[in-house]
Amino acid sequence: xxxxxLFPVQASTFAPDVDHLLYFLLAVAVFFSLAIFCSIFYFAxxxxxxxxxxxxxAIHGGMALEILWSVIPFGLTMVMFTWGASxxxxxxxxxxxxxxxxxxxxxxxxxxxxxxxxxxxNELHIPVxxxxxxxxxxxxxxxxxxxxxxxxxxxxxxxxxxxxxxxPTKAGKYHLFCAExxxxxxxxxxxxxxxxxxxDYEAWLSGGASGGSLAxxxxxxxxELACGNCHKPDGSGRCPSLSGLFGKTVQLAGGxxxxxxxxxxxxxxxxxxxxxVAGYGPIMPTFQGLVTEEGVxxxxxxxxxxxxxxxxxAGGIAAR
Amino acid sequence: MITAAVPEREDYLNVxxxxxxxxxxxxxxxxxxxxxxTITLFFFLxxxxxxxxxxxxxxxxxxxxxxxxxxxxxxMHGVTMIFFFLLPSIPAVFGNFFxxxxxxxRDLAFPRINLLSWYLLVVGGLFALFAMLAxxxxxxxxxxxxxxxxxxxxxxIATALGIFVAGFSSILTxxxxxxxxxxxxxxxMTWFRMPLFxxxxxxxxxxxxxxxxxxxxxxxxxFCERVFHIGIFDPALGGDPVLFQxxxxxxxxxxxxxxxxxxxxxxxxxxxxxSRKAIFGYRxxxxxxxxxxxxxxxxxxxxxxxxxxxxxxxMAFSFLSYFVAIPSAIKVFNWTATLYKGSISYAxxxxxxxxxxxxxxxxxxxxxxVAALGIDVHVTDTYFVVAHFHYIMVGGAIMGYMGGxxxxxxxxxxxxxxEGWAKLSALVIFLGFxxxxxxxxxxxxLGMPRRYHTYPAEFQILHxxxxxxxxxxxxxxxxxxxxxxxxxxYGKVAGANPWGATGLEWKTASPPPLxxxxxxxxxxxxxYDYSTVVGEAVEVG
Ligand code: HEM
Ligand SMILES: [Cu+2]
Ligand SMILES: [Cu+2]
Numbered sequence: 080x081x082x083x084x085l086f087p088v089q090a091s092t093f094a095p096d097v098d099h100l101l102y103f104l105l106a107v108a109v110f111f112s113l114a115i116f117c118s119i120f121y122f123a124x125x126x127x128x129x130x131x132x133x134x135x136x137a138i139h140g141g142m143a144l145e146i147l148w149s150v151i152p153f154g155l156t157m158v159m160f161t162w163g164a165s166x167x168x169x170x171x172x173x174x175x176x177x178x179x180x181x182x183x184x185x186x187x188x189x190x191x192x193x194x195x196x197x198x199x200x201n202e203l204h205i206p207v208x209x210x211x212x213x214x215x216x217x218x219x220x221x222x223x224x225x226x227x228x229x230x231x232x233x234x235x236x237x238x239x240x241x242x243x244x245x246x247p248t249k250a251g252k253y254h255l256f257c258a259e260x261x262x263x264x265x266x267x268x269x270x271x272x273x274x275x276x277x278x279d280y281e282a283w284l285s286g287g288a289s290g291g292s293l294a295x296x297x298x299x300x301x302x303e304l305a306c307g308n309c310h311k312p313d314g315s316g317r318c319p320s321l322s323g324l325f326g327k328t329v330q331l332a333g334g335x336x337x338x339x340x341x342x343x344x345x346x347x348x349x350x351x352x353x354x355x356v357a358g359y360g361p362i363m364p365t366f367q368g369l370v371t372e373e374g375v376x377x378x379x380x381x382x383x384x385x386x387x388x389x390x391x392x393a394g395g396i397a398a399r
Numbered sequence: 400m401i402t403a404a405v406p407e408r409e410d411y412l413n414v415x416x417x418x419x420x421x422x423x424x425x426x427x428x429x430x431x432x433x434x435x436x437t438i439t440l441f442f443f444l445x446x447x448x449x450x451x452x453x454x455x456x457x458x459x460x461x462x463x464x465x466x467x468x469x470x471x472x473x474x475m476h477g478v479t480m481i482f483f484f485l486l487p488s489i490p491a492v493f494g495n496f497f498x499x500x501x502x503x504x505r506d507l508a509f510p511r512i513n514l515l516s517w518y519l520l521v522v523g524g525l526f527a528l529f530a531m532l533a534x535x536x537x538x539x540x541x542x543x544x545x546x547x548x549x550x551x552x553x554x555x556i557a558t559a560l561g562i563f564v565a566g567f568s569s570i571l572t573x574x575x576x577x578x579x580x581x582x583x584x585x586x587x588m589t590w591f592r593m594p595l596f597x598x599x600x601x602x603x604x605x606x607x608x609x610x611x612x613x614x615x616x617x618x619x620x621x622f623c624e625r626v627f628h629i630g631i632f633d634p635a636l637g638g639d640p641v642l643f644q645x646x647x648x649x650x651x652x653x654x655x656x657x658x659x660x661x662x663x664x665x666x667x668x669x670x671x672x673x674s675r676k677a678i679f680g681y682r683x684x685x686x687x688x689x690x691x692x693x694x695x696x697x698x699x700x701x702x703x704x705x706x707x708x709x710x711x712x713x714m715a716f717s718f719l720s721y722f723v724a725i726p727s728a729i730k731v732f733n734w735t736a737t738l739y740k741g742s743i744s745y746a747x748x749x750x751x752x753x754x755x756x757x758x759x760x761x762x763x764x765x766x767x768x769v770a771a772l773g774i775d776v777h778v779t780d781t782y783f784v785v786a787h788f789h790y791i792m793v794g795g796a797i798m799g800y801m802g803g804x805x806x807x808x809x810x811x812x813x814x815x816x817x818e819g820w821a822k823l824s825a826l827v828i829f830l831g832f833x834x835x836x837x838x839x840x841x842x843x844x845l846g847m848p849r850r851y852h853t854y855p856a857e858f859q860i861l862h863x864x865x866x867x868x869x870x871x872x873x874x875x876x877x878x879x880x881x882x883x884x885x886x887x888x889y890g891k892v893a894g895a896n897p898w899g900a901t902g903l904e905w906k907t908a909s910p911p912p913l914x915x916x917x918x919x920x921x922x923x924x925x926x927y928d929y930s931t932v933v934g935e936a937v938e939v940g
Pocket of ligand 3: 651652655698699701702
């Protein structure tokens with residue numbers, strides 16, 4: 080490119096928010112730096128030592144000044160805190176209609192899966208103007224999904240799901256980096272995010288699908304792993320029905336409750352003993368080692384796709 | 400003692416001779432010099448690693464070294480600079496040497512333990528050196544799990560053990576300082592007559608004693624997981640990787656104040672001495688050190704805003720981080736106010752103090768950026784953070800260290816360094832520093848991640864500027880090494896108090912006698928009362 084760029088492009092709804100906060104911080108920083116540098120320069124010259132035995136009058140301090148220069152900066156920092164926290168709050172609240180994409184980090188690549196079953200490596204294709212929610216994990220070390228043009232970053236941590244979201248505002252091709260050091264090829268673990276006009280995106284989607292949606296693949300896996308031997312759609316036998324589970328508040332043995340989100344379902348499959356549903360025995364075997372992270376994601380999408388259990392009253396006591 | 404045969408005054412340097420008299424010494428001043436020699440070696444080593452890193456980053460595609468080697472280089476750079484140079488630097492050298500003298504004591508409370516702490520640093524350093532020579536370590540100085548416990552094939556355990564052992568050096572030094580300050584003050588040396596350097600070291604010692612054991616425990620846990628495969632941090636073994644980050648930063652955030660508080664103490668001495676004025680708001684500056692030490696324990700989660708910790712935790716840690724910033728800001732304002740109507744000398748140590756204030760201000764202000772949640776999500780793990788902490792640790796702590804070295808060199812050696820060269824190198828360091836690290840703020844905001852061996856070509860110009868700055872910086876650090884060595888033999892002989900300073904360390908000969916004072920001083924004045932040192936004073940202001 081040759082051109083010396085000093086500021087990153089803004090390509091998501093967060094980007095201007097973050098940059099405005101940056102401008103505020105810069106203004107405060109420049110103001111205080113200049114105030115201090117100028118005072119030092121001025122004092123250093125104005126009060127330079129002119130003879131070796133000068134003895135300046137001692138000044139021991141002034142409470143009014145101390146209070147002034149504690150309270151004003153404190154007030155400013157509280158503005159910074161509130162402003163920064165409100166952006167962070169928004170970044171943790173994806174809209175309900177967000178497009179879901181699953182992300183698995185591993186040394187040294189990003190594996191991405193769309194709901195339609197399209198898979199990508201080190202590339203992410205998304206439409207402009209539509210919120211995208213990432214649910215991610217890692218197969219080994221911690222990685223971090225970083226798109227500077229969107230001003231978002233989120234660690235992908237092994238053993239759990241983390242999420243982030245963004246809404247691209249400008250079609251184009253943007254850097255995707257791994258920001259958390261993860262070993263030898265950390266600096267090569269990245270690629271591009273392609274933000275496309277909706278029509279191009281539809282074309283890409285239909286070109287990229289191969290062999291079934293995530294939920295369909297999840298169903299196949301569900302059969303292969305014989306989950307259905309225990310989990311019957313009507314909840315008969317000694318196991319809970321998985322229909323309508325997603326999003327529900329689950330009553331656990333011991334009295335606690337938990338919301339059945341992606342993280343909970345993942346844990347139920349890989350560490351079933353961690354949380355036991357009230358009224359059931361701890362008999363579900365772990366599927367750790369039998370199913371990959373991608374497989375778990377497919378199972379989750381399958382469980383999400385299950386409607387409410389047959390004959391269940393809509394909006395029963397356990398429903399959200 | 401045969402007095403007639405002694406041609407020169409006896410001091411701590413010539414009172415005994417031979418290697419053994421140094422290696423078995425219990426004199427806090429000699430131990431200070433042992434530390435000085437040790438950490439200078441580590442500083443040099445860390446500098447060599449940095450040099451290779453910066454040369455490698457001249458081109459985007461790598462090529463000088465492999466990625467494995469590059470990762471080892473930045474890890475060993477960080478480990479050496481932080482654990483074996485910066486953490487010991489000011490406390491172990493100047494704290495050891497001058498803290499007892501400043502409060503009118505003959506030594507630290509536990510001279511033998513003091514010697515032991517030096518040996519612990521050396522043994523720890525040897526472990527780390529062994530790891531480096533045997534093949535190096537590539538986890539980053541932060542040793543994040545599960546990479547460090549499960550995936551790295553390098554010398555993690557040897558390095559971690561080195562840090563573990565060196566940690567005890569730090570704990571024992573802190574313990575020694577606390578007891579010394581409580582028990583060994585000269586008659587009349589009340590708490591509020593103590594120089595601010597001593598207050599800063601008291602606060603530092605609290606962190607060393609309370610924080611470092613957590614680091615030790617964390618290292619033991621890493622050891623257990625890596626060697627015995629006990630699941631603590633690796634989820635594949637049933638552990639929690641983020642737990643490591645909590646433990647690590649619970650120590651390592653306070654540890655950044657182990658590095659900066661002593662430098663703030665030095666700067667308080669310098670600003671007062673070279674403007675001949677009591678520090679404006681002495682008590683506030685003293686208490687702000689303690690406030691920083693205490694609050695510093697409450698903000699560790701600000702290193703983990705994108706680690707997946709809860710929304711609430713992120714907000715709480717951001718909020719608390721701003722509380723730490725206030726006492727730091729107060730210090731800067733008070734130093735600046737001290738200059739008002741002073742009698743300001745531009746001696747080299749004061750140039751370093753000016754440099755410190757300027758660069759620390761920028762480092763601290765960018766601390767406000769990274770503590771702002773919305774901004775940090777974007778800049779964490781980028782060069783922005785790298786620039787932030789180098790402004791504080793190199794621009795702040797090392798400037799303070801260099802200022803202290805020039806200030807106390809005449810006292811430690813009895814010789815003056817050449818003033819012209821010293822001023823020149825201070826200027827070169829300041830310029831080189833800014834050229835090295837300022838472009839990194841821009842790089843970071845553009846999105847350049849840290850710990851990258853290769854990078855997109857569009858970042859090259861800024862990297863080249865940074866490397867150019869690093870070369871200037873290297874020259875700036877090399878010049879003092881030469882003239883300090885030169886001055887040992889050829890430097891002008893320094894008097895007892897070449898700067899007209901008020902500290903008790905200046906009330907005894909240069910170099911000081913073995914027991915510091917011929918007679919234990921009785922203190923009757925505040926710390927910075929210049930009416931006692933300026934003869935035939937001309938009142939100004
Ligand atoms: C003025 C108050 C300060 C505030 C509010 C502050 C804030 C922060 C924050 C929020 C981070 C995390 C950034 C990130 O990783 O995304 C950070 C990183 C860091 N800060 Fe500060 N800081 C301050 C002062 C200091 C001081 C005095 C030092 C050292 C002497 C220091 C050294 C560091 C280091 C070493 C890191 C990076 C550690 C790493 O990830 O390797 N900071 N600071
Ligand atoms: Cu990585
Ligand atoms: Cu911190």
